[in-house]
Amino acid sequence: MSLTASAGARELELPRHPSRLVPTIVAVLVGAVILGAALALPIPWNDLGSLPGQVAHYLGLMFASPDWEMLPQALFETWRSISMAWIGAIGCVVVSIPLGMMAANGVGPLWVRLPLRGLFAVIRAVPEVIIALLLLTVTGLTPFTGALALAIAGIGTQAKWVYETIESVQEGASEAVRAAGGTTAEITRWALWPAAAPALLSFALYRFEINIRTSAVLGLVGAGGIGSMLANYTNFRQWDTVGMLLIVVVLATMLMDAVSGAIRRRIMRGPRARASVNSKEESPDVARAR
Numbered sequence: 001m002s003l004t005a006s007a008g009a010r011e012l013e014l015p016r017h018p019s020r021l022v023p024t025i026v027a028v029l030v031g032a033v034i035l036g037a038a039l040a041l042p043i044p045w046n047d048l049g050s051l052p053g054q055v056a057h058y059l060g061l062m063f064a065s066p067d068w069e070m071l072p073q074a075l076f077e078t079w080r081s082i083s084m085a086w087i088g089a090i091g092c093v094v095v096s097i098p099l100g101m102m103a104a105n106g107v108g109p110l111w112v113r114l115p116l117r118g119l120f121a122v123i124r125a126v127p128e129v130i131i132a133l134l135l136l137t138v139t140g141l142t143p144f145t146g147a148l149a150l151a152i153a154g155i156g157t158q159a160k161w162v163y164e165t166i167e168s169v170q171e172g173a174s175e176a177v178r179a180a181g182g183t184t185a186e187i188t189r190w191a192l193w194p195a196a197a198p199a200l201l202s203f204a205l206y207r208f209e210i211n212i213r214t215s216a217v218l219g220l221v222g223a224g225g226i227g228s229m230l231a232n233y234t235n236f237r238q239w240d241t242v243g244m245l246l247i248v249v250v251l252a253t254m255l256m257d258a259v260s261g262a263i264r265r266r267i268m269r270g271p272r273a274r275a276s277v278n279s280k281e282e283s284p285d286v287a288r289a290r
Helices: 002-011 021-040 045-063 068-102 110-125 128-139 143-168 172-179 184-219 226-235 239-269 275-281 284-289
Strands: none
Touching: 045 239, 068 110, 068 143, 068 184, 068 226, 068 239, 110 143, 128 143, 128 184, 143 184, 184 226, 184 239, 226 239
16 A cells, blocks of 8 residues: 555656756856947947937938939849849859769768868858959959859858758658669669759759849949949949939849749749649530540
């Protein structure tokens, strides 16, 4: 009887409440770091009250009456930025897909995977602007510099997406090709690539979307495109023209994002079955004849 009672008492014993000491210490340290960083910056805290009024003033200068006389040139420079982003995306994808596949587990050997992943990490650590500034000394102030900078900077992230996608593919098809005597190259071609291709193409289009936004920033450092035009008119304080350029940049970016997003959704969903639609549109005579 005593044994049964002791067993019942152990079953009714509630677990201990988890300690919150470690999360509390971490939260306090993070808050202290944020507060210290804010106090270390030379921020004129007394001028923060006038900041909304100044923002409203300059927004009025830019968008109250935009100067549309420079619209043809703005559209041309926007097209140059989009072309720069597209060329950079193509160069990035062409290089990153084979290198990313070689960096995936089960495809490349260890002595190949580790250096490639280290190279991708180094590329990801360098911003596009820094790469463009380094290339300016070699290629000069041309849109090709921006396209090349976008291509090089995108390899780190794009290749990481590639080998992570390859590693997440189910192993059923790979095991079937391996059981049939396939080599690593054949496994990659006939098992891994068909399964990962939709996701990789979607990532490629997403890289194009990122390049469109980044190309405007690269123009600020002299890489050409709409960013260079925006920087020039901002330096001359021609706010009505700056407002027009911002409107063009926002609308062009939203349009390209919408088109690219629709294509990406189409790739990921695949072709839709139309059998049910066609069967509804058939006439009764055709259906009876079948």
